[in-house]
Structure formats: structure tokens, C-alpha cells
Amino acid sequence: MKTVIETFNERPKHTVRNVFISIFLLALIIWSSPVLLHEQFLGGTEIAKNIARSFINPSWDNLFNTRVDGIPYLMFQTVGMAVLGTILGAILSVPFAFLTAKNIVGKFNIIGNTIITTIRSFPFFLLLLMVVRVSGPGEFTAVLAIGILSIGMISKLYIEIIEDIDPGILQSLDALGATRFQKVRYGILPQLSANIISVVIYRFEINVKNATIFGIIGTGGIGTTLRLAMFAGRWRDASAALWGIIIVVILVDYFSTKIRKKLING
Amino acid sequence: MKTLCSKISNYIKTLVKRNYNYRTTIMKDGSSITRPFSYSMMTMVLTLGIIIFFWHLIITKFFNEFGARNFFQNIPNFFTIIKQMVTDVNWSYFSNVLGPMADTIRIAVIGTLVGSLIAIPVAILASQNIMGKSKIPGVVKFFLSIIRTLPLLVYAYIFSYIFGYGPYAGVLATIIFTFGIITKMMYEIIETTDMGPFIAIEATGATKIQAFRAAVVPQIMGRFYSIVLYIFEINLRASAILGFVNAGGIGMIMNDQMALRAYGDVAVMVLGLLFVIIVVQNISQYLRGRLS
Numbered sequence: 197m198k199t200v201i202e203t204f205n206e207r208p209k210h211t212v213r214n215v216f217i218s219i220f221l222l223a224l225i226i227w228s229s230p231v232l233l234h235e236q237f238l239g240g241t242e243i244a245k246n247i248a249r250s251f252i253n254p255s256w257d258n259l260f261n262t263r264v265d266g267i268p269y270l271m272f273q274t275v276g277m278a279v280l281g282t283i284l285g286a287i288l289s290v291p292f293a294f295l296t297a298k299n300i301v302g303k304f305n306i307i308g309n310t311i312i313t314t315i316r317s318f319p320f321f322l323l324l325l326m327v328v329r330v331s332g333p334g335e336f337t338a339v340l341a342i343g344i345l346s347i348g349m350i351s352k353l354y355i356e357i358i359e360d361i362d363p364g365i366l367q368s369l370d371a372l373g374a375t376r377f378q379k380v381r382y383g384i385l386p387q388l389s390a391n392i393i394s395v396v397i398y399r400f401e402i403n404v405k406n407a408t409i410f411g412i413i414g415t416g417g418i419g420t421t422l423r424l425a426m427f428a429g430r431w432r433d434a435s436a437a438l439w440g441i442i443i444v445v446i447l448v449d450y451f452s453t454k455i456r457k458k459l460i461n462g
Numbered sequence: 463m464k465t466l467c468s469k470i471s472n473y474i475k476t477l478v479k480r481n482y483n484y485r486t487t488i489m490k491d492g493s494s495i496t497r498p499f500s501y502s503m504m505t506m507v508l509t510l511g512i513i514i515f516f517w518h519l520i521i522t523k524f525f526n527e528f529g530a531r532n533f534f535q536n537i538p539n540f541f542t543i544i545k546q547m548v549t550d551v552n553w554s555y556f557s558n559v560l561g562p563m564a565d566t567i568r569i570a571v572i573g574t575l576v577g578s579l580i581a582i583p584v585a586i587l588a589s590q591n592i593m594g595k596s597k598i599p600g601v602v603k604f605f606l607s608i609i610r611t612l613p614l615l616v617y618a619y620i621f622s623y624i625f626g627y628g629p630y631a632g633v634l635a636t637i638i639f640t641f642g643i644i645t646k647m648m649y650e651i652i653e654t655t656d657m658g659p660f661i662a663i664e665a666t667g668a669t670k671i672q673a674f675r676a677a678v679v680p681q682i683m684g685r686f687y688s689i690v691l692y693i694f695e696i697n698l699r700a701s702a703i704l705g706f707v708n709a710g711g712i713g714m715i716m717n718d719q720m721a722l723r724a725y726g727d728v729a730v731m732v733l734g735l736l737f738v739i740i741v742v743q744n745i746s747q748y749l750r751g752r753l754s
Contacts, residue, residue, distance in 0.1 A: 221575075224571055225571070225572070225575065227568070228567070228568035228569075228571040228572050229568075229572070230568065231565065231568040231569055231572055231629045231630070231632075231633050231710070232572065232630065232633065233630075234625065234628075234630040235626070237624070237625050237626030240623075240624045240625055240626060241624075243623050243624050244624045247620065247623075247624070272516075272519065273519060273520065275516075276515075276516035276519050276520050277520065279512065279513065279516050280513070280516055280517065280520060280521070283513065313740075314736070317699065317735070317736055317739045317740070317743075318732070318736075319699075319702045319703055319713070319716065319732065319735060320703060321703050321706050321713065321717075322716060322720065322728065322732065325717075325720050326540055326543050326544075327540065329536065329539040329540065329543065330533070330536040330537055330539050330540050331524070331528065331533055331536065332528055332532075334524055334527070334528065335520045335523070335524065336520060336521060336524035336528070339520060339521070405613045406613075408613060408616065409613050409615045409616070412615055412616065412619055412706075412707065413706060419616075422616070422619075423619070426619065426620070426623060438612070438616070441611065441612060441613075441616065442608060442611045442612065445611040445612075446607070446611055449611075
């Protein structure tokens with residue numbers, strides 16, 4: 197009978213593996229350290245002070261007025277870009293998902309998978325710049341870009357939902373003598389709808405953040421205000437925009453989490 | 463005004479009553495059954511209203527200002543760009559891509575490593591079950607939730623003003639982003655660990671740090687590594703776009719070549735980026751599979 201200490205000392209130690217991983221990580225760090233080289237940037241500290249000061253005391257006038265250039269209107273606009281873009285993406289993803297789900301197309305899902313992977317790893321501002329050539333810099337461009345970009349993730353999650361469909365229910369509906377339409381209405385839709393809505397709302401959360409980012413690149417909404425204000429050195433206006441982003445994201449997070457919880461728990 | 467209010471409230475009352483009658487079925491023996499109220503119709507109307515509101519706010523405005531005709535005439539532009547990317551691939555540009563591409567990977571590596579190292583102590587501070595009844599976790603969680611709201615690119619944009627253009631601003635932004643997201647995932651994991659061993663070891667007279675080291679760390683370490691790998695993938699994708707706000711990486715030259723309409727060069731960059739992302743994704747998926 198061994199004592200506890202003896203058993204403890206005989207535990208697997210993986211010395212070789214750990215040394216190998218440490219060397220690899222060390223090499224990776226040394227190789228990437230040049231990124232941390234940094235020359236003192238003239239005027240940087242002054243700007244940092246200004247940003248910090250105005251973050252505590254943003255332009256209250258901008259934050260609360262109801263004009264077209266006020267933060268509340270821009271917040272609505274940003275959320276609107278996300279809403280419409282998400283709906284567009286949710287609709288566009290349906291054919292992709294059905295043409296890639298394993299229980300529908302079998303082994304031919306390679307084509308769909310390739311397209312979805314490409315969309316997922318395509319650098320998104322490139323796509324935005326391509327869409328700008330079509331519809332000019334504006335909110336509608338952001339809607340189109342968000343819609344196309346959402347296809348990757350939404351259809352991937354759709355596929356998981358579709359592959360989880362319980363065929364037993366369809367068989368029992370068949371036995372009842374249900375028509376094809378009735379089978380879709382009472383056999384498939386109730387299984388899908390809650391999950392699909394929850395996926396779409398989840399993506400909507402991400403898209404609100406994307407909409408602000410697209411604004412920085414120049415498609416209207418709150419991001420563009422932030423960019424222009426910072427470019428002109430109006431730090432208090434920029435801070436108002438930052439607070440606007442924070443408020444929007446917190447509100448959207450709160451409500452979407454609540455709705456999704458309700459959907460999942462029934 | 464008063465009559466209008468009472469009229470509206472009366473109308474709502476009749477609506478509610480009518481709906482209640484609609485939901486109620488009277489059985490043959492005189493007893494009645496009431497179905498529960500269904501929110502689906504209300505939700506549908508509300509959703510439709512929201513869509514129409516935003517449609518008016520954005521799309522109607524767009525077609526008024528830009529013109530539907532211009533829009534439909536411009537649609538082929540999109541496919542022309544894709545076509546030029548495929549046909550004019552300019553392989554000689556490849557040597558210019560290597561440097562910025564290395565910068566992109568470096569930003570992701572340093573950002574992920576430093577961010578996740580800072581995240582560990584803060585995650586411990588933010589978990590209620592380790593800290594006992596103290597108020598610190600609530601405060602820490604509040605600040606974390608504010609840090610997490612701002613997207614990575616916004617941080618990079620602000621830092622590019624403070625620290626000047628170049629990868630340094632990108633690294634700082636990536637560190638903050640990584641820190642925020644890993645801390646959240648870690649305190650959620652720590653708060654759901656089995657606290658039995660922790661209490662048992664504390665009872666033997668160990669300090670909190672010793673107990674954490676011996677009881678909680680073995681439970682969470684594997685998941686910590688897999689989270690770090692997952693965030694590394696995200697950071698790699700994100701650091702490719704940092705260049706757009708002049709915060710270093712491949713996005714900087716991509717932006718320039720896009721402005722020059724040199725789509726052949728852009729295609730080379732996209733292919734390089736796709737290659738790197740797919741390689742890293744596969745390695746990290748393999749490692750995460752081994753970890754779990």
C-alpha cells in the first residue's frame with residue numbers, strides 16, 4: 197500500500213511536452229516583440245489628458261438634444277442599421293443553410309461549407325469598401341454589408357438547428373394523414389422557430405457593435421460622428437458619441453439576453 | 463381630452479374582453495376552459511412596427527437621396543471588383559505582403575498573451591464564490607461590463623491618436639479587448655466550479671491563494687487554455703482590420719491598394735490572410751479537441 201505522497205510523486209509529469217511548449221511560446225514571443233517597439237509620440241499625452249477629461253464631462257448638449265445630429269437620433273440610426281442588416285442576413289442565410297445541412301443534401305455540403313468559411317474569414321472592411329462602390333457612403337451601405345457578413349455565422353448556426361430536427365414527429369404526422377403544408381407548419385416550424393429567433397437576436401447583438409465600427413469607416417450612424425469629432429479634435433463631442441455607444445450596447449445586451457432567456461425557457 | 467382618454471380605455475377594455483371570450487371554450491357539461499394569452503400576435507405587430515420605423519429612417523432616406531436608378535446601375539460594380547480580383551491576381555506583390563502580415567500575427571500573439579495574463583487575477587477578483595461576501599466582485603464586474611461595450615476598432619482608433627500610427631496602438635487595443643472578454647468567460651467558469659475541494663483545503667488551514675491554487679486551478683486550466691486559443695483566432699481576424707484606423711497590420715496596405723483600385727494586389731492579401739486564418743483555425747481546433 198502506497199502512501200498519498202508516493203502516489204502524488206508518481207503522477208504523470210509531461211516534462212518533455214512542457215519544455216517543448218515553453219520553448220515554442222518563448223520563440224513566438226521573441227519573434228513578435230518588435231510590435232512593442234514604440235517611439236514617443238509628440239502631443240500624445242496632451243490628447244490622452246483631453247480624452248480622459250472630456251470622457252467624464254462629455255458634451256451634454258449633444259447627448260440629450262433631439263436634432264438630427266444629436267446622439268439619440270444617431271443611436272436609433274445605428275440600431276436601425278443593425279436591425280435591417282440582421283433581417284437581411286437572416287433571410288439570405290436560409291438557402292445557404294438548407295443547401296449545407298447534412299440531413300438534406302448529404303455529402304454535397306462541401307460546396308456550401310466552403311462558401312460559408314470564405315464569408316466568415318473575409319476581412320469585413322474590404323467587403324464594406326466593395327459595397328460602397330455600389331451604394332455610396334451611407335447607412336444603406338452598412339445595412340447591405342451587415343446582411344452579407346451575417347450570412348456566415350447565422351447560416352452556420354441554422355445548420356446546427358436544422359440537423360437537430362426530430363424526424364419522428366414528421367413520421368407521426370404522416371401517419372395522421374397530414375398534408376405537406378401541414379407537416380411543415382406543425383412538424384418543422386415549431387421545432388425551428390424559437391432557436392432561429394434566438395440565433396438571430398444573438399447575431400443582432402454583434403451587429404450593433406459592427407454598425408458602430410462601420411460608422412468609423414464612414415457609413416453614417418454614431419461611428420461617423422465619433423470619427424469626425426476626433427478628427428477635428430472636438431473631444432467633448434467624441435466622448436458624447438462614446439457614451440452613446442456604451443448606452444446602446446448595454447441596452448441591446450440587456451434586452452436581447454432577456455428575450456433569449458425567455459425563448460429558451462419557453 | 464378626458465372623453466378621448468376614457469374612449470380609448472373603454473376600447474382597450476372591450477378588446478381585452480373580446481380576446482378573453484375568444485380564448486374561452488365552453489364544454490358540454492357547462493364548465494369552461496381558457497387558453498393562456500398568446501403573445502405571438504402582439505410580438506409580430508411590434509416587430510413589424512419596428513421594421514417599418516427603421517425602413518423609413520434609413521431605406522426611404524437612401525432612395526430619396528441616392529436614387530434607386532443609380533443604385534441598380536451600380537450593382538455590377540460589386541461583381542466587377544470580384545471578377546478583377548480573380549482575373550488580375552498580382553503575385554509579384556506577394557513580397558510586400560509578408561511584412562504587414564507578420565505584423566498582423568504579432569499583434570494577435572502579443573495582444574492575446576498579455577491580455578490573458580492580466581485577465582487571470584482580475585477574473586479571480588470578480589468571482590463571488592472565491593471572494594466571499596466582499597463587495598469587490600460587483601464593482602469589478604461593473605467596470606468590466608463597461609470595458610466590454612466598446613468594440614476593438616473604437617479602442618484602436620482612440621489609441622492611434624494617443625500613441626501615433628502603427629502597430630503599438632493595435633496591440634494595446636487588442637490587449638484591452640482580450641482582457642475584457644477572457645475575464646468575463648473566466649469568472650463565469652470559476653463561479654460554476656465545484657467549491658467542495660476549495661472549502662476542504664481551506665479547512666486544513668491553507669490560505670485562500672493556496673486553496674485556489676490546489677483546488678480550483680486544476681479544474682479550470684484546460685478550459686482557460688481553450689478559451690485563449692479561441693480568442694486568439696478572433697484576434698487574428700480582428701487585427702487584420704486594425705489597419706483601417708492606421709493601427710498597424712495588413713489592413714493598412716489593404717486600405718491603400720483598395721483606394722488605388724489595385725484589386726489584383728488586394729486579392730493576394732486576401733488569399734494570404736485566408737491561408738493564415740485557416741491554418742491557425744485548424745491548429746487551434748486540433749489543440750482544443752485535445753484539451754477537452
